[in-house]
Amino acid sequence: MTIKPAKLSDPAVRAFVNAVNSHDREGFMRLLAPGATMSDDGSDRDLADWIEREIFSSHGHMDVQSESDGGRQLVADYRNDTWGEMRTAWRFTVEEDGRISRFDTGQA
Template identity: 70%
Template structure:
């Protein structure tokens, strides 16, 4: 059963999923700290290059199946025009101000 983004527990993660699904790059970037980092399948990636390629240029979309760790860990069906749909895991590190410092994703 899919969890609607508005029902996700962590506010930063809720807004992250909503921005991805709305293809709203400005809202997405506003959620990140200035020095935010990310990893895909265990390897650090260039954040700007990755989000352009995997989310915004390829119409990324997340359907969240499960959350844990207070809403900062997700299992989701992620799809984009490049790879189709795959089962993915996401983990978020959120700072005290509610901004995302780091996110990690990969196949689940």
Template identity: 80%
Template sequence: MTIAVAKLSDPAVRAFVAAVNSGDRTAFRDLLTPDATMSDDGSDRDVDDWTEREIFSSHGHMDVQSESDGGHALIASYNNDTWGEMRTAWRFTVDHGKISRFETGQA
């Protein structure tokens, strides 16, 4: 069972998932703080390089299965053209309505 994007608890996380799923680079970048950081499977990555490769140019899509921690932690089925479908965990740090860090990895 998936959770509709509109039903996600945290507005910044909701906007993140919506931007990923619509391939909207501008909306995605606008919801991150200027100094936002991220990690993939425990290794810090360059946000712009990683998101272009793993989300936008490979048509990434998140189907959220569950959320916890006030909407700052998600389990999602993530699909892109490079890796296919995988079960992923996402954790977000939200500061003043913007995402300052996100962490993802296989769940």
């Protein structure tokens, strides 16, 4: 059963999912803390390159299936034009100012 983004518990994660699904690059970038980092399948990636390739130029979309850790861990069906659809896990580190300093994703 898909969880609608508006029902996600953590405000920063909710905004992240909304930005991905609406292809709002500017809104997405405002969510990230300075120097934010990320990993994909356990390997650190260049954040700017990854989000361009995996989210924005390939029309990424997240259908969240579950959340845990106060909404900072998600399992989502993620799809884009490059890879099709796959079950993915996401973990977010959110700073006191509400911005995301790190996210980790990979196949679930």
